[in-house]
Each structure stands twice: as C-alpha cells, then as structure tokens.
Amino acid sequence: MDSEDDLTDSDVDVVPTRGVAKRATRPTKKAKTVAGVYEEQLFLVNPVMKRMKRIVDPSNPRDAGLIRQATKAGPEYYDSEADDLPGEVQSVKHPEWYRNVKWGPIASDYTHFQQSEPHVQFVPGRWEHQPDGTVRDQKHKLLVKFVDNNGKQKIFTNPPPKDWNHQEALTALNKRIAQQWRRSTNYRFRPVVCAYVREERVWISKNLNDEGKPTDGWKSFVDAFNAAFHNKMLSGQDDPRPLRSQSSLTKEIERFSAVYKAGRIPVPARNQENRAAGKAKRQAKKA
DNA sequence: TCCGTATTGTGAGATTGCCA
DNA sequence: TGGCAATCTCACAATACGGA
Numbered sequence: 118m119d120s121e122d123d124l125t126d127s128d129v130d131v132v133p134t135r136g137v138a139k140r141a142t143r144p145t146k147k148a149k150t151v152a153g154v155y156e157e158q159l160f161l162v163n164p165v166m167k168r169m170k171r172i173v174d175p176s177n178p179r180d181a182g183l184i185r186q187a188t189k190a191g192p193e194y195y196d197s198e199a200d201d202l203p204g205e206v207q208s209v210k211h212p213e214w215y216r217n218v219k220w221g222p223i224a225s226d227y228t229h230f231q232q233s234e235p236h237v238q239f240v241p242g243r244w245e246h247q248p249d250g251t252v253r254d255q256k257h258k259l260l261v262k263f264v265d266n267n268g269k270q271k272i273f274t275n276p277p278p279k280d281w282n283h284q285e286a287l288t289a290l291n292k293r294i295a296q297q298w299r300r301s302t303n304y305r306f307r308p309v310v311c312a313y314v315r316e317e318r319v320w321i322s323k324n325l326n327d328e329g330k331p332t333d334g335w336k337s338f339v340d341a342f343n344a345a346f347h348n349k350m351l352s353g354q355d356d357p358r359p360l361r362s363q364s365s366l367t368k369e370i371e372r373f374s375a376v377y378k379a380g381r382i383p384v385p386a387r388n389q390e391n392r393a394a395g396k397a398k399r400q401a402k403k404a
Numbered sequence: 405t406c407c408g409t410a411t412t413g414t415g416a417g418a419t420t421g422c423c424a
Numbered sequence: 425t426g427g428c429a430a431t432c433t434c435a436c437a438a439t440a441c442g443g444a
Binding site for chain 1: 422
Binding site: 168238284288291292295296299305306312367368371 | 425426427428429430431432
C-alpha cells in the first residue's frame with residue numbers, strides 16, 4: 118500500500134489526538150505566526166505488530182518459505198545488484214555503514230506522487246513480518262514520500278545499510294526517518310515525554326534507602342509518587358505532572374543510582390560542559 | 405551586487421520510557 | 425535490567441530576503 122487513504126488498514130494505527138506535543142521542536146515561521154500551534158491536531162502512529170513479532174528469521178523454514186513467496190522492491194527504488202556510486206554517502210555520521218546507491222525513478226517522481234506509510238521502525242534483516250501473515254521488503258521504507266503541513270510534496274532518500282542486520286545502522290535510519298516525519302507532518306510515534314523536575318527528584322531521593330531502593334517496595338513507592346505528583350501543578354511548569362509508571366521510575370533511579378545513593382539530587386547533563394564538548398567535537402570534525 | 409539577518413533543513417547528543 | 429526507539433534540544437549549514 119502506498120496511498121494516504123490506505124493508512125487505516127495498514128500495519129499501523131493512526132490515532133487522532135490533540136495536544137500531544139506542546140510545539141514543534143524548534144520555532145518555525147508558521148509556528149510563530151499561528152497562535153493555535155499549541156493545540157494543533159496530531160496523529161499518533163501505533164504499529165499493529167511489536168518489534169519482535171516483525172523480525173523474520175530466514176533460518177526458520179516457515180519464514181524462508183514466506184521470503185520465497187514475497188516480492189523484492191525493484192530497481193524503481195534502486196538496483197540492489199548494481200555497483201555503488203563512487204565515494205561515500207554524504208551527510209551521515211557513519212558512511213561506512215551504508216551503500217551509496219543510484220536511486221531509481223520513483224525517488225524523483227512528483228507526478229505520480231504516492232505518500233508513504235508513516236514510519237515503522239526497521240527491524241534486523243531485509244524482510245519484515247506483516248499483519249496479514251506475509252513478509253515485506255524493508256527496502257520500501259528507505260524512500261520516504263509525504264505531503265508536508267504546507268501542502269508541499271517531499272521525498273527523502275535514505276541510504277540502504279550495507280548489512281541489514283547491523284542494528285546501529287538501522288537505529289540511525291529509524292531516528293533519521295522518524296525525524297523527517299516529525300518535522301514536516303503531524304504524525305507522531307509516541308506521546309510527548311515529560312522530564313523529571315527537581316521537586317520530583319527530591320521526593321525520590323527522600324524515599325530511597327541507602328542502597329538506592331524504595332524503602333517500602335516498588336508498588337507502594339510508585340503509588341505514593343503518583344499520589345504526590347500526578348495531575349499536580351508545580352511552580353515553573355506549564356502542565357500538570359504526568360502519571361509515572363514503575364518502568365519510568367525504576368529507569369530514572371537506575372540512571373542516577375550513584376547520585377541517589379549518595380543522597381544527592383540528579384542534575385540533567387544537558388549543561389554547558391556537554392554542549393561545549395559537542396561543539397568541540399563538531400569543530401574538530403570540520404577541521 | 406553585496407552584506408547582514410532571519411528562516412529553514414538537517415545531524416546528532418541527551419533524555420525519557422517501553423518492552424523482552 | 426539492558427536494549428532500543430522516540431522526542432527534545434542544540435548547533436550549524438544552506439537558503440531566503442530585505443536594505444544599502
């Protein structure tokens with residue numbers, strides 16, 4: 118399926134939602150001039166199948182049979198058998214992970230423009246299980262086509278990995294493509310996250326023992342935390358505090374376990390040191 | 405045409421939360 | 425608890441635009 122109209126019966130659920138994100142990640146001309154940007158309608162995309170269920174195992178006879186019956190994406194995307202173009206893929210951190218291919222006609226065809234499905238993460242391997250029991254070539258997902266919020270047709274060609282089982286290369290692709298969708302459309306792939314604030318961390322710190330564990334078990338810890346903060350407004354915050362799951366709280370405590378064990382309050386590393394380090398790194402690369 | 409400023413597009417580190 | 429994905433955020437390059 119490639120058309121926008123087919124979104125409802127694909128392997129994703131597209132759920133209209135309001136106010137999932139406060140605003141675009143960075144103010145745009147439109148965002149500055151449109152007062153209602155904080156209330157824009159967003160569409161939450163939920164893959165019907167979980168990641169593990171979508172992974173195809175070619176060594177499994179049943180999966181191997183499905184692969185034999187499936188059709189590969191053809192040279193209208195790029196010719197998988199052709200030699201790569203000379204030189205490295207541009208504008209990626211690890212060009213050695215990707216092939217520098219010559220894209221086919223579909224990658225520049227604005228006349229017969231068919232919008233891609235909202236992005237669903239790449240899984241290891243060339244093939245991916247579908248809800249209908251078939252498998253599909255993930256090569257399709259490298260080409261991203263959509264009409265952006267300004268009604269402009271956009272096409273992004275993302276480089277194919279040299280190794281379809283290289284998780285780091287796939288992770289980078291997933292991140293990049295999700296960002297392409299997020300920046301130009303109202304599709305979102307999960308609800309907006311809400312950072313822990315100092316008041317919450319002070320509470321956490323006070324309710325952990327010397328080993329950095331809840332003094333009265335995880336369940337009561339999570340319940341008490343949410344009783345203290347869920348839906349409460351804190352000073353300096355625009356929105357009420359979200360409900361935190363045990364998963365969220367345990368991860369928070371695990372991340373800063375050394376700090377909490379020391380009886381201190383974590384301070385996000387989003388500070389000048391990290392920024393300066395990042396800047397120096399970029400400058401070095403540039404040089 | 406040049407120059408300065410604003411806007412847009414993109415990559416990537418940091419952060420958060422889900423899932424196995 | 426580790427791995428991974430999605431979002432937030434910063435930085436920078438490219439482009440657009442207006443005034444001299």
